[in-house]
Amino acid sequence: MALATPTTPWLRNAVLCVAIGIAVLAAGQLLGHLTAGWIALIASVPIAVLIGAHGKRKQMRRQLADRLLQAVAPRLGLRSLDRRAVKLTRWSRGWPGVPTQVVLRYAPGLDDVDPQWQHDILTTTTRLLLERYRIDLVDHQRCWLRLQLAGPVEEEDSAPAVQVRAERTISELIGPTASITRTEFVDGELALIEGHHQAGAKIAASGYRARIERVLSTMLPGRWRAHWDMENDGFRFELRPSFPASIWLPVTARPDAEAVLETYDSLAIPYGVDEDGEVMVWRPAVDPNLMLVGSPGTGKTVTAHTILTQVTGYGWPVWVVDGKSIEFLGFQSWPNVQIVGTSIEQQVAIIHRAWEVMERRYELITSGQARESDFEPLLVFLDEWADFRANLMSWYAGIKVKGDPAKPLVLVEAGSLARKGRTSRVHLVFGTQRPDAEYFGGDMRDNFRMRVSMGRLSPQGAMMMWESPTTGTSIPRGCRGRATTINDDNRAVEVQTYRTPDPRKAIPGSDEARLLNQLRPDCVVHDRLLIVPPRGELDIDTSEIDEPTYNDYATAKWVRATDRPDLDPVGSCLGDHVDGRTLASPMTVFGLSDLTEGSTRPRPQLRLAHAGAAAADSATRPALPQTEEEAGYDPFEGYRFPTSMAAHFLSAGDLVLVDEDERTWGVLDEDPTEDLEDEGYLALSWRSDDDDRGVLSVPTDHSFTVRRPIELQE
Numbered sequence: 001m002a003l004a005t006p007t008t009p010w011l012r013n014a015v016l017c018v019a020i021g022i023a024v025l026a027a028g029q030l031l032g033h034l035t036a037g038w039i040a041l042i043a044s045v046p047i048a049v050l051i052g053a054h055g056k057r058k059q060m061r062r063q064l065a066d067r068l069l070q071a072v073a074p075r076l077g078l079r080s081l082d083r084r085a086v087k088l089t090r091w092s093r094g095w096p097g098v099p100t101q102v103v104l105r106y107a108p109g110l111d112d113v114d115p116q117w118q119h120d121i122l123t124t125t126t127r128l129l130l131e132r133y134r135i136d137l138v139d140h141q142r143c144w145l146r147l148q149l150a151g152p153v154e155e156e157d158s159a160p161a162v163q164v165r166a167e168r169t170i171s172e173l174i175g176p177t178a179s180i181t182r183t184e185f186v187d188g189e190l191a192l193i194e195g196h197h198q199a200g201a202k203i204a205a206s207g208y209r210a211r212i213e214r215v216l217s218t219m220l221p222g223r224w225r226a227h228w229d230m231e232n233d234g235f236r237f238e239l240r241p242s243f244p245a246s247i248w249l250p251v252t253a254r255p256d257a258e259a260v261l262e263t264y265d266s267l268a269i270p271y272g273v274d275e276d277g278e279v280m281v282w283r284p285a286v287d288p289n290l291m292l293v294g295s296p297g298t299g300k301t302v303t304a305h306t307i308l309t310q311v312t313g314y315g316w317p318v319w320v321v322d323g324k325s326i327e328f329l330g331f332q333s334w335p336n337v338q339i340v341g342t343s344i345e346q347q348v349a350i351i352h353r354a355w356e357v358m359e360r361r362y363e364l365i366t367s368g369q370a371r372e373s374d375f376e377p378l379l380v381f382l383d384e385w386a387d388f389r390a391n392l393m394s395w396y397a398g399i400k401v402k403g404d405p406a407k408p409l410v411l412v413e414a415g416s417l418a419r420k421g422r423t424s425r426v427h428l429v430f431g432t433q434r435p436d437a438e439y440f441g442g443d444m445r446d447n448f449r450m451r452v453s454m455g456r457l458s459p460q461g462a463m464m465m466w467e468s469p470t471t472g473t474s475i476p477r478g479c480r481g482r483a484t485t486i487n488d489d490n491r492a493v494e495v496q497t498y499r500t501p502d503p504r505k506a507i508p509g510s511d512e513a514r515l516l517n518q519l520r521p522d523c524v525v526h527d528r529l530l531i532v533p534p535r536g537e538l539d540i541d542t543s544e545i546d547e548p549t550y551n552d553y554a555t556a557k558w559v560r561a562t563d564r565p566d567l568d569p570v571g572s573c574l575g576d577h578v579d580g581r582t583l584a585s586p587m588t589v590f591g592l593s594d595l596t597e598g599s600t601r602p603r604p605q606l607r608l609a610h611a612g613a614a615a616a617d618s619a620t621r622p623a624l625p626q627t628e629e630e631a632g633y634d635p636f637e638g639y640r641f642p643t644s645m646a647a648h649f650l651s652a653g654d655l656v657l658v659d660e661d662e663r664t665w666g667v668l669d670e671d672p673t674e675d676l677e678d679e680g681y682l683a684l685s686w687r688s689d690d691d692d693r694g695v696l697s698v699p700t701d702h703s704f705t706v707r708r709p710i711e712l713q714e
């Protein structure tokens with residue numbers, strides 16, 4: 001639709017006016033009235049200026065009305081552009097002035113009470129006339145509406161760039177019917193966008209809704225989430241709340257440890273909170289096994305301790321296979337922890353005995369002597385499985401005798417526990433450093449439906465854990481205890497896991513020690529147990545000692561700790577007189593120190609001069625910025641060497657140098673998306689190790705320094 005250009009006679013009229021003045025002057029000269037002629041000419045000039053200005057202003061006002069007509073015509077339902085449909089009246093003074101009243105005629109049949117329609121008309125008028133209007137009157141019968149000037153669009157009212165970007169993105173994604181009704185800023189940051197739409201059919205597809213959420217998160221700074229009001233065609237996008245750096249395990253009312261069978265079915269063990277503070281729980285009766293995956297230092301052991309301290313309070317016996325041998329030492333004397341296996345021999349025995357318990361319980365069911373509800377639950381921690389497995393294989397190679405299977409039986413037994421544990425109420429908490437095809441292949445995946453991946457995952461690991469190459473791949477590594485897990489809606493969510501102190505490390509009298517005292521169950525229902533190491537037997541034929549076999553270790557005898565204090569590791573810690581530092585020094589380890597067993601020789605003092613120099617040195621040395629080692633992790637671990645790469649080759653999970661000057665690296669939390677605001681540009685949403693985040697909009701061929709994640713099976 002186009003409008004015919006109106007004639008603009010103001011210039012012609014002005015020239016005509018001066019021409020008349022000149023003609024009057026000429027006539028006055030001929031007729032001898034020269035003075036009158038001059039007066040007429042002089043008077044004609046300001047009159048010409050007035051005529052010209054008036055005409056020019058009228059032309060400008062008409063052009064403005066035409067532009068408004070063209071902009072609102074589709075919303076007014078006009079088939080052709082008709083100047084009578086838009087009337088700008090009651091102009092304020094000025095050049096060309098402001099119409100204080102706008103009258104618009106619309107086609108009959110339009111839904112003129114639709115707030116969206118009215119909002120669109122107002123928005124378009126405000127955009128064109130650069131003033132704010134309000135609807136003064138809608139004449140439904142004669143199909144016209146009147147807008148009144150509501151005041152100028154003040155500078156602070158104009159939407160900040162991020163809001164404009166958000167509006168464009170939303171209208172691009174949802175369609176032209178999307179209209180924003182409310183925005184909210186927190187500390188200068190856009191935090192909430194609310195509105196409605198008429199694209200119900202499009203939005204009904206959950207995949208499309210997920211895409212909108214993803215693209216919005218890429219286009220706007222911060223991580224966004226969407227809430228859809230499907231009934232009323234409404235939407236709310238909000239910035240995801242941030243997590244606290246650390247949350248100590250809350251102390252709750254002490255459960256009744258004697259009522260272990262009664263509480264079994266409803267038991268829910270809290271282990272962290274999501275971004276809304278919603279508590280995440282593990283329900284062993286529903287999901288019998290829990291899998292904890294995370295590289296070193298991500299908080300896997302602390303989460304295992306969180307589980308342990310709580311289940312023991314409910315009277316569950318706990319057995320621990322501690323693949324690293326030192327992670328659960330502090331819990332050796334914790335009430336209801338029956339055994340902590342720190343050597344490979346003990347660990348093999350624990351898994352075998354747990355398997356025996358399970359098998360025995362199956363027999364009791366089949367013989368009709370017991371029902372599932374009679375079984376006291378048993379929780380077995382298989383921590384640092386990869387370490388355990390490696391130790392096991394090398395130990396087994398040395399101990400295996402003729403007739404033993406190629407692989408240690410304990411591996412099969414552990415798999416069997418994962419599969420069949422539920423019925424016999426033998427549960428597993430399985431901890432390992434990275435997801436592995438071994439635990440996720442076949443039906444194993446179903447045996448570990450309850451999973452927590454601690455810290456950042458590689459895209460390949462994310463695929464294994466969460467069947468999505470992006471879930472959990474941008475967890476900031478500076479945030480210990482941050483994890484991904486499944487919530488009650490079966491959705492993978494980011495959580496901050498609870499922090500539980502390690503009794504071995506808690507300093508007496510500290511807050512951590514006090515918290516442990518509050519968490520410590522006051523009812524010991526299960527005695528501590530010890531494994532009696534098998535002894536070699538004398539072979540009468542050869543007169544040689546036959547070393548114990550794999551089977552001897554797996555079936556070694558168990559006794560109560562009180563019956564064999566000589567074997568009990570609890571209480572047999574360092575003597576008072578020899579400090580740990582001396583015992584741990586390489587000189588002692590290599591047998592080069594004077595320290596003999598039971599010696600009271602103190603640790604040698606540093607020579608004074610040396611000590612003084614060291615003190616002076618540390619006093620004058622400026623504090624170094626925190627190095628990567630001090631930060632507790634290598635920021636590039638798990639990533640390849642840096643390469644240069646164009647933006648359009650990047651993908652989610654890549655570690656990108658997002659700020660060359662500040663040397664800021666950020667991991668892409670989504671694949672680059674076409675920037676809906678700038679054609680030919682890509683939007684890159686990144687998140688750093690300190691949980692800083694941002695969006696970069698760059699040409700598709702913009703080059704970045706990139707480290708790609710190392711694939712798992714290399």
Ligand SMILES: Nc1ncnc2c1ncn2[C@@H]1O[C@H](COP(=O)(O)OP(=O)(O)OP(=O)(O)O)[C@@H](O)[C@H]1O
Nearest residue numbers: 246295296297298299300301302480481497498499
């Ligand atoms: N939930 C948490 N909140 C805050 N800090 C935590 C949390 N969990 C762990 N940390 C911190 O991270 C450190 C390492 O945690 P943890 O020992 O559990 O890691 P890990 O994954 O088991 O590593 P490793 O395999 O090396 O033992 C802890 O000493 C603690 O300082």
